[in-house]
Amino acid sequence: MTPHSKYLDVERLVTDPNTRVIVCCGSGGVGKTTLAAALGLRAAESGRRVVTLTIDPAKRLAQSLGLTHLDNTPRRVDGIKTRKQNPDGELHAMMLDMKRTFDEIVEAHASPTKAAQILANPFYQSLSSSFAGTQEYMAMEKLGQLRKSGRWDLIVVDTPPSRSALDFLDAPQRLGRFLDGRFIRMLLVPAKAGGRGYVKVMQAGLGLVTNTMTKLLGTQLISEVQTFVTAMDTMFGGLRERAEATGALLREPGTAFVVVAAPEPDALREAAYFVDRLVEEHMPLAGVVMNRVHRSRAATISAGRALATAEFLDGEKTPATGGSTEDATSATLTAGVLRVHAERMTTQAQEEKLIEGFALSHPKVSLASIPAFGTDVHDLAGLRRLGADLVDQPAAG
Amino acid sequence: MPGYARLVSRDAAARDRDWEGVRLHVVTGKGGTGKTNVAAALALALATGGRRTLLIECEGRQGLARLFDAPPLPYTERRVAVAPDGGIVYALAIDPEEALLEYLDLYYHLGRAGRALRRLGAIDFATTIAPGVRDVLLTGKAYEATRRRISSRASRTAAAPPDSADPDAYVYNAVVMDAPPTGRIARFLNVNSEVAGLARVGPVNKQAESIMRLIRSAQTVVHVVTLLEDMPVQETIDGIDELRALELPVGGVVVNRTHRPLLSSSDLKAAAAGKIDIEAIAHGLKVGGLTADERTATALRDETVAHAQQLAIERKLRTKLKQVGCPIYDLPELDRFDIGRLYVMAAELGRQGAA
Numbered sequence: 211m212t213p214h215s216k217y218l219d220v221e222r223l224v225t226d227p228n229t230r231v232i233v234c235c236g237s238g239g240v241g242k243t244t245l246a247a248a249l250g251l252r253a254a255e256s257g258r259r260v261v262t263l264t265i266d267p268a269k270r271l272a273q274s275l276g277l278t279h280l281d282n283t284p285r286r287v288d289g290i291k292t293r294k295q296n297p298d299g300e301l302h303a304m305m306l307d308m309k310r311t312f313d314e315i316v317e318a319h320a321s322p323t324k325a326a327q328i329l330a331n332p333f334y335q336s337l338s339s340s341f342a343g344t345q346e347y348m349a350m351e352k353l354g355q356l357r358k359s360g361r362w363d364l365i366v367v368d369t370p371p372s373r374s375a376l377d378f379l380d381a382p383q384r385l386g387r388f389l390d391g392r393f394i395r396m397l398l399v400p401a402k403a404g405g406r407g408y409v410k411v412m413q414a415g416l417g418l419v420t421n422t423m424t425k426l427l428g429t430q431l432i433s434e435v436q437t438f439v440t441a442m443d444t445m446f447g448g449l450r451e452r453a454e455a456t457g458a459l460l461r462e463p464g465t466a467f468v469v470v471a472a473p474e475p476d477a478l479r480e481a482a483y484f485v486d487r488l489v490e491e492h493m494p495l496a497g498v499v500m501n502r503v504h505r506s507r508a509a510t511i512s513a514g515r516a517l518a519t520a521e522f523l524d525g526e527k528t529p530a531t532g533g534s535t536e537d538a539t540s541a542t543l544t545a546g547v548l549r550v551h552a553e554r555m556t557t558q559a560q561e562e563k564l565i566e567g568f569a570l571s572h573p574k575v576s577l578a579s580i581p582a583f584g585t586d587v588h589d590l591a592g593l594r595r596l597g598a599d600l601v602d603q604p605a606a607g
Numbered sequence: 608m609p610g611y612a613r614l615v616s617r618d619a620a621a622r623d624r625d626w627e628g629v630r631l632h633v634v635t636g637k638g639g640t641g642k643t644n645v646a647a648a649l650a651l652a653l654a655t656g657g658r659r660t661l662l663i664e665c666e667g668r669q670g671l672a673r674l675f676d677a678p679p680l681p682y683t684e685r686r687v688a689v690a691p692d693g694g695i696v697y698a699l700a701i702d703p704e705e706a707l708l709e710y711l712d713l714y715y716h717l718g719r720a721g722r723a724l725r726r727l728g729a730i731d732f733a734t735t736i737a738p739g740v741r742d743v744l745l746t747g748k749a750y751e752a753t754r755r756r757i758s759s760r761a762s763r764t765a766a767a768p769p770d771s772a773d774p775d776a777y778v779y780n781a782v783v784m785d786a787p788p789t790g791r792i793a794r795f796l797n798v799n800s801e802v803a804g805l806a807r808v809g810p811v812n813k814q815a816e817s818i819m820r821l822i823r824s825a826q827t828v829v830h831v832v833t834l835l836e837d838m839p840v841q842e843t844i845d846g847i848d849e850l851r852a853l854e855l856p857v858g859g860v861v862v863n864r865t866h867r868p869l870l871s872s873s874d875l876k877a878a879a880a881g882k883i884d885i886e887a888i889a890h891g892l893k894v895g896g897l898t899a900d901e902r903t904a905t906a907l908r909d910e911t912v913a914h915a916q917q918l919a920i921e922r923k924l925r926t927k928l929k930q931v932g933c934p935i936y937d938l939p940e941l942d943r944f945d946i947g948r949l950y951v952m953a954a955e956l957g958r959q960g961a962a
Binding site: 237238239240268270422472475476477479506507508510511515519520522523526536537539540541542543544545546547548549550551553554556557560586 | 637638639640643670673711724788836837838839869870871874883884887888890891892894895896897898902903905906907908909910911914942944
């Protein structure tokens with residue numbers, strides 16, 4: 211894609227039977243969800259049984275897949291065109307319902323009475339529907355479940371549009387740490403203080419903490435948290451283990467991270483940040499997909515030349531200069547066309563510079579790109595075309 | 608565009624400002640629409656002519672520091688830019704933990720004990736236990752800065768040195784908040800009900816009420832940044848509906864990165880319909896001394912059709928946006944990525960009456 215980068219072979223990535231999980235990540239607004247769907251479709255049409263897990267509730271994605279809506283269970287997508295030699299391909303799509311997923315974990319891990327108690331707890335309700343990080347944690351949980359079911363050759367995950375790119379990696383641990391943390395343990399202490407000797411020593415400090423928290427948050431919240439923590443106590447170990455297992459799953463060789471970016475300064479900065487972080491954490495990074503890259507098929511005409519010619523044609527068009535009306539019409543049109551082209555070439559040059567900068571600073575990272583379309587993708591054919599464009603890269607340097 | 612600055616300074620006194628009397632501008636928008644850029648440009652525009660504005664970042668990304676080519680912002684108000692005709696933009700990156708400690712210190716004089724709380728994980732606990740608490744801390748800081756007067760306790764320690772003689776004057780003429788994206792904005796601002804569900808008593812709840820009064824007052828507006836693309840426009844419309852349903856004050860819609868027409872309107876119309884004569888292009892290219900082969904002419908035709916269709920979509924989406932009944936401000940696509948872009952955007956916002 212640029213002389214400095216390696217080429218990301220998307221076709222191999224999605225068709226390789228060893229690729230079991232693809233995680234698409236990147237900042238908001240770069241086309242992550244659409245790309246995840248396109249990768250899923252490409253893999254399904256090569257004969258694999260694929261499920262895409264999306265977090266984005268945008269209706270248009272469901273529509274482009276021909277589904278009326280998406281929910282917490284995989285729904286089969288019709289209209290997949292598999293090849294004759296591998297006719298078994300299937301594409302299913304689902305959207306994460308984080309509260310439902312959390313409820314299911316509670317139901318699976320606690321006795322029916324205890325589960326009912328937890329589910330009714332106001333603090334649990336707030337935690338399961340709006341804790342910053344619950345979404346990421348539940349996405350990972352769902353991924354673990356899908357992987358365990360053995361039903362899928364490939365799972366494509368579209369990560370939540372996080373506050374920062376790092377949330378996705380940090381949140382599962384963060385929720386685990388929170389539920390398992392020192393402070394929440396301390397809140398438990400009053401319930402079982404009798405058995406612990408060191409409690410007395412800490413009593414003064416504890417009083418301050420609980421007092422402040424109570425003042426700050428109100429007695430009711432604190433007591434709700436205490437009830438919740440007591441009820442969840444038996445589950446904590448289970449939750450932490452699950453978080454650890456999912457974390458390990460992300461580092462397995464069958465997993466591939468694809469960072470989605472657009473050739474814009476902010477999006478690329480976020481992508482670079484994300485790539486660095488994945489490498490640092492030894493996550494299996496497949497490469498970066500540059501979305502919406504402008505590429506002219508008339509690149510032999512430079513921006514400068516196009517503009518100069520447009521100016522020249524502007525001078526040509528008056529009938530006073532002896533041209534026919536047809537000549538004048540043609541000159542006006544061509545001048546406009548060349549201005550459009552000049553703008554296109556300027557954008558392209560800027561994008562190339564940005565992408566080159568990224569490639570220079572990340573020489574080991576493979577890249578692929580998707581050309582900018584005039585319009586949004588809104589059906590399977592559009593997703594298919596996107597997938598085809600992605601594998602049909604101009605020869606890498 | 609060297610003419611911009613002069614243009615604005617001439618108009619500054621006479622122009623009509625759409626948000627006269629508004630002191631807190633909340634800027635939201637879908638990810639990727641340029642929300643942070645617009646917030647920064649708005650702060651510059653509002654500071655134009657010797658005023659003081661504070662720009663608040665609340666998602667811990669240090670995006671503002673990068674925009675202004677400044678080192679990462681600490682949790683203090685720091686001067687980041689000088690506006691045209693005098694005027695200063697200050698910026699602050701709010702960290703919820705620091706905000707909570709400051710808050711505890713203010714109300715309970717906790718001092719060192721506060722740091723002990725942090726070590727125990729209590730601060731992490733309190734800021735994450737209920738997103739409402741976190742949001743109250745973030746909006747609470749904006750609330751405090753918006754209402755801060757030169758005579759107040761906080762202004763003695765703040766970075767902004769007041770030079771006005773009037774102790775009752777506000778330290779900042781306006782506060783601009785680079786807020787969470789459209790999908791979360793209504794919940795973010797509706798702190799009162801968020802917190803009401805959790806801490807039913809206690810100072811956080813009490814403060815939430817005061818914040819809510821400011822947010823619902825005529826002193827606050829929420830601006831939504833969008834691109835003229837399907838999804839951002841839909842999200843903008845949905846977001847505005849949601850804000851209105853909660854009686855939160857909607858300001859203007861800032862349409863970012865619009866494209867200008869490069870062809871005559873009749874040529875554009877023909878191009879949008881795909882009816883554009885390759886022969887005529889080939890002829891024009893030949894007259895201009897360029898390669899006139901069919902491949903080049905076809906490629907150029909396709910680019911022109913794409914341009915015309917893009918403009919047609921933008922027009923259609925603009926009509927759709929107009930139906931929400933908010934003032935619309937247009938910011939053209941810019942081909943520069945340096946700090947100068949903020950000044951160009953600020954001048955545009957000022958010229959159109961947004962500041």
